[in-house]
């Protein structure tokens with residue numbers, strides 16, 4: 001079959017709905033200044049779907065530095081990959097500050113979180129090694145594992161007894177191959193919001209020889225006393241051998257980093273294909289990240305405000321009878337039962353009649369019949385925003401139960 005014909009026939013699990021959903025349920029356009037109020041289809045809405053945990057995206061000091069750095073350097077500098085011609089004092093300063101913040105010896109910048117994770121996994125292991133990883137891992141971990149030429153064993157999400165079994169299997173294999181074991185988990189799982197069981201995993205090091213790689217995209221800046229992440233939160237930061245953070249969430253920017261020992265970071269610097277063979281982070285992003293990190297470190301009220309809103313939202317939803325699953329982080333999923341048609345009618349009602357904009361997650365990301373409304377609280381939301389939203393959710397839940405959203409088809413808009 002011709003490749004294009006095949007693509008025409010099978011549009012993919014989400015793509016099959018593109019004609020009915022594009023521009024509203026998928027690829028919506030949020031316009032205006034980044035914040036809790038943005039314009040969607042010409043009208044102001046209350047936004048609960050931006051990874052802007054600390055509210056830094058539109059912080060005046062951040063905007064000032066972003067603007068000044070862009071004016072001074074443009075977006076082109078540095079020209080080239082770090083190894084060849086794209087290094088700078090600012091890149092190295094940011095790496096040093098990130099390493100110190102994470103209490104690690106050194107750090108390496110990544111020009112995108114996703115490709116950085118994929119490439120780091122690829123670079124750390126060879127065909128003699130075994131990867132053990134959590135079944136609910138983010139796509140970037142799955143893609144990294146896909147590149148791996150050796151064995152990989154997956155354990156059911158946060159199932160430590162099973163993880164132990166996989167470590168036993170992995171140990172038997174490396175005894176034959178002479179390889180090593182890399183265990184990968186998330187710090188905070190981005191969909192359900194629960195934390196990886198880092199404490200239990202670190203404790204397994206007493207019985208097994210492995211290195212722990214934690215993707216803490218959602219934990220960096222939000223978890224732990226200083227915001228250093230889920231390792232700090234669970235008091236096992238030293239047990240994390242390789243720590244990944246993205247700039248795309250708490251820092252409201254682009255890019256990411258990996259922090260580890262001096263030796264491991266040097267190895268990554270000289271072997272990670274996504275960094276050796278790609279242009280380095282533009283100067284304004286590096287200078288913007290330095291500013292954001294400074295604010296994250298010196299203004300604990302940002303994280304305190306975030307958690308005030310998180311607690312109000314999560315306890316309010318629970319008190320109103322909603323199922324928010326096992327979240328232990330700002331990520332707030334609301335689990336409902338219904339079809340894709342019902343989910344779209346519900347979202348449409350929330351957007352058009354209550355001016356509330358949140359994301360929905362449906363099959364195939366979650367099993368058929370489950371709808372997740374995913375809320376991302378930020379330091380910029382208010383308790384009034386929370387109360388208003390819970391009341392609107394309560395009303396739409398009554399309609400859902402009464403079958404008012406029932407439909408075989410995606411809502412028209």
Ligand SMILES: Cc1ncc(COP(=O)(O)O)c(C=O)c1O
Pocket residue numbers: 112113114115117138140186190215217218246247248254255256
């Ligand atoms: C758990 C996790 N890892 C990695 C990434 C990728 O980060 P970035 O957006 O910086 O590419 C994300 C972003 O969605 C994420 O949620």
